[in-house]
Amino acid sequence: MSGRALRRHLASRAMTAVVVVLSFTAVLALLLILGDLVLKGASSIDWAFFTKSPVPAGQSGGGVANAIVGTGIIVGLAALIGVPIGVAAGLYLAEYGSGRLGFVVRFIADVLNGTPSIVVGIVAWTFIVRPTHGYSALAGSVALAILMIPMLARTTEEMVRLVPHSLREAALALGYPRWRTSLKIVARTALGGIVTGCLVGIARIAGETAPLLFTALGNLNFSVDITQPMQSLSLQIYVYATGPFEEWHRLAWASALVLMGLVLIISITARWVTRQRYGRIR
Amino acid sequence: MVASANTRLRLEAAHLTALFGQHRAVRDVSLLFPAHVVTAIIGPSGCGKSTLLRCLNRMHELTPGASVQGDVLLDNVNIYADDVSPIELRRRIGMVFQRPTPFPTMSISDNVAAGLRVNGRQKSSDVDDAVARALQQAALWDEVKDRLHTSALALSGGQQQRLCIARAVAPQPEILLLDEPTASLDPAGTQRIEELCHALKRLYTIVIVTHNMQQAARVSDYTAFMYLGSLIEVGKTNELFTKPKVEQTEAYITGRFG
DSSP states (O other): OOHHHHHHHHHHHHHHHHHHHHHHHHHHHHHHHHHHHHHHHGGGOSHHHHHOOOOOTTOOOOOOHHHHHHHHHHHHHHHHHHHHHHHHHHHHHHHHTTSHHHHHHHHHHHHHHTSOHHHHHHHHIIIIIHHHTSOOHHHHHHHHHHHHHHHHHHHHHHHHHTSOHHHHHHHHHTTOOHHHIIIIIIIHHTHHHHHHHHHHHHHHHHTOOHHHHTTTBOOSSOOOOTTSOBOOHHHHHHHHHHSSOHHHHHHHHHHHHHHHHHHHHHHHHHHHHHHHHGGGOO | OOOOTTSOEEEEEEEEEEEETTEEEEEEEEEEEETTSEEEEEOSTTSSHHHHHHHHTTOGGGSTTEEEEEEEEETTEETTSTTOOHHHHHHHEEEEOSSOOOOTTSBHHHHHHHHHHHTTOOOHHHHHHHHHHHHHHTTOHHHHTTOTTSBGGGSOHHHHHHHHHHHHHTTOOSEEEEESTTTTSOHHHHHHHHHHHHHHTTTSEEEEEOSOHHHHHHHOSEEEEEETTEEEEEEEHHHHHHSOSSHHHHHHHTTSOO
16 A cells, blocks of 8 residues: 555544544433433332322322323423414415515514523413413413424425425416415425424423423422413423422432433434335425 | 318417516417327427427416416417416316326325316216226326325336326316426337327327427427427428428428537
């Protein structure tokens, strides 16, 4: 091997090594978080953890059933509000949003995307909690939906734009009205990507704490009434982790592990949906 | 005049000019497309032949900034008149594009039925019959009859293009517009599509755009030659290719430019 070839070879090896180390560092954060959570939280997870509500401070035992169910209700309701609006806005932006209104909507979505989530919480407090004189799960859901809508609008827009223009033309040439082309052909073709976007959005808001602080508030008792304060896993972690009791800290770790697992499951489902359907867009 | 006395006039472009913004892609073209014959439009890339075709079913106007001047008459009705719905019109005029465009989320059968369903014809036995008939017309039936409910994307390129022809003819249009339908196909696939043109002209008036002169010579009864947006010459295909009247036509078909 000549000197020059050797030098190239060594440089290539060195750069590869650098890239591998840096990539591993990026993954390391996730592994450390997961590992720490499993170490400190897994031992506290038992049947009671999922089925029982919290016991009064200082006592041992009890679970976070109220928070798990609460997260499900609050996030589910937020998705129910946010998904239709976000997806419809994205479809509008991609299919009809080339004019001035489209520009304005896109700009607002981008600004909203960058808004700190605690600000969104304050907005929900101002417009829902204060007029109704009470904290409620519904207010929390609205706050989360507001966070979710711009995210979904932009991902939906991108997914719909990936659909080849030739498919639109083919449908229009068959005598499809424009709206039916958008729904039956374009949105249908992009559905895999849109569903993935929705799942990623849901995973993102499932872990939000700040918007729920002034809205859903938290509730140490089991409640499914959306007009009343409700507990969520993130709020539970916030309260328990900052509390003085060893028992609370233990439950906070376990709750964090459950929340992380929940988000991971949603993300993996999103990946799976992508693989199943997305490859079909050519 | 290319229409002889015994062929019923179907479609006519009258002083048609098509614009992209200020650019005139088609310039004052007047051309008859007689019923139940194949008319080929040839010319070099960018001569406006595809744009002319897209004016015939009002697809041109869907491009932002595009506009049309002049008339297109279908059975003596101007399709650009205010009371003509482009959606209804496109149901009467089928179109097939350069590249196959099967709907990726639909099965073979649903692809063919797409144009029928949008017409509001819903009775499933009727749709099944129409799908079978369309696939037979497109010479695809024997290859797909056992897998009508599988994805259309599993078909080869040539099969996909015939599927698109089946989809275009399923609603029983009166006119079929083919925009370089063999541009992305291999010779075997090309030959099948050309054979189809011969078979289908019994049922439909066909307009085919092609940059392949041999193809025009093989499939068409009449040929129109366009250059720089203008119609240079139109005539019976065998006459245009053997005894062109205009020098530019001769230069093009003998390969001196284009």
